[in-house]
Amino acid sequence: MRLFDTHAHIDLPRFGSPEEQRLAANRASSAGIAAILIPGVEPATWPRVAAVAESLSAKTPGVRFHTAFGVHPFALSDLPASEDRALASRLAEALERRGNAEFAGSAAITRAPVAIGECGLDFARTRDAATRARQLAVLDVHIAASRRTGLPLLVHCVKAHGALLDRLLAAPTPPAVLHAFSGSAEVAAALCRAGHYIAFAGAVTNPRARKPKEAAAAVPADRLLLETDAPDQTPFARRPARNEPAFIVDTARAIADLRGVTLADLAEQTTANACRVLRVELPD
Ligand SMILES: [Zn+2]
Numbered sequence: 001m002r003l004f005d006t007h008a009h010i011d012l013p014r015f016g017s018p019e020e021q022r023l024a025a026n027r028a029s030s031a032g033i034a035a036i037l038i039p040g041v042e043p044a045t046w047p048r049v050a051a052v053a054e055s056l057s058a059k060t061p062g063v064r065f066h067t068a069f070g071v072h073p074f075a076l077s078d079l080p081a082s083e084d085r086a087l088a089s090r091l092a093e094a095l096e097r098r099g100n101a102e103f104a105g106s107a108a109i110t111r112a113p114v115a116i117g118e119c120g121l122d123f124a125r126t127r128d129a130a131t132r133a134r135q136l137a138v139l140d141v142h143i144a145a146s147r148r149t150g151l152p153l154l155v156h157c158v159k160a161h162g163a164l165l166d167r168l169l170a171a172p173t174p175p176a177v178l179h180a181f182s183g184s185a186e187v188a189a190a191l192c193r194a195g196h197y198i199a200f201a202g203a204v205t206n207p208r209a210r211k212p213k214e215a216a217a218a219v220p221a222d223r224l225l226l227e228t229d230a231p232d233q234t235p236f237a238r239r240p241a242r243n244e245p246a247f248i249v250d251t252a253r254a255i256a257d258l259r260g261v262t263l264a265d266l267a268e269q270t271t272a273n274a275c276r277v278l279r280v281e282l283p284d
Pocket residue numbers: 007009039118229
């Protein structure tokens with residue numbers, strides 16, 4: 001069985017020390033996780049994300065570590081709005097590494113970002129019109145970069161699915177990954193019809209969670225992805241431990257049960273989906 005954790009913030013200091021990162025990568029390898037995508041959440045963290053992916057790839061040959069660069073809506077409160085205009089060029093510069101990697105041998109392949117994000121909208125924590133407008137403007141920078149480079153977006157979206165759909169459906173956009181999906185089955189269906197992918201995290205393991213389970217049961221098989229969102233969103237049975245990629249097995253099993261398929265089949269399907277949307281290959 002091979003699983004792909006499409007969203008794990010292993011680089012965050014609150015995930016753990018470099019030694020703890022390495023031990024978690026070993027546990028992931030033992031649990032059948034073949035690849036992990038680490039998204040950067042603001043420009044200051046992008047070099048750290050790349051360094052952690054590179055270091056863990058060298059120490060844990062059984063697991064491929066990939067990167068994505070973006071600006072999370074929660075990070076905006078720490079960033080001066082005056083820098084928003086420079087964001088497009090900073091993002092373009094960070095994504096350039098992809099082009100260079102083609103010539104730098106296989107070790108550089110995992111360093112080249114495979115997606116743009118984490119970016120998105122979170123209207124649950126703010127009713128302020130200016131804050132929401134800023135989130136939308138910064139998301140637009142990411143969408144423009146995705147259309148320009150062809151790289152998929154990694155999108156965080158909470159209580160803003162209408163605004164997100166308006167944007168993603170307004171013009172052709174490369175496939176986006178809706179991370180830790182919290183919307184309805186209907187919104188998931190509309191996104192999938194437009195070519196996007198839906199990733200589910202530990203919420204589906206909560207016996208009382210109705211909405212994510214309905215969505216996880218309904219998403220077309222070829223659009224379904226798995227993630228942990230580590231160190232957050234620990235699967236129900238593992239709480240109160242901090243989340244880590246090895247725990248993705250709980251989420252995979254919960255979704256396999258919801259869909260009436262075997263864990264092995266769900267793993268194969270979701271890993272193939274992740275490789276397709278992120279355009280990465282796993283060793284045989
Ligand atoms: Zn995240």
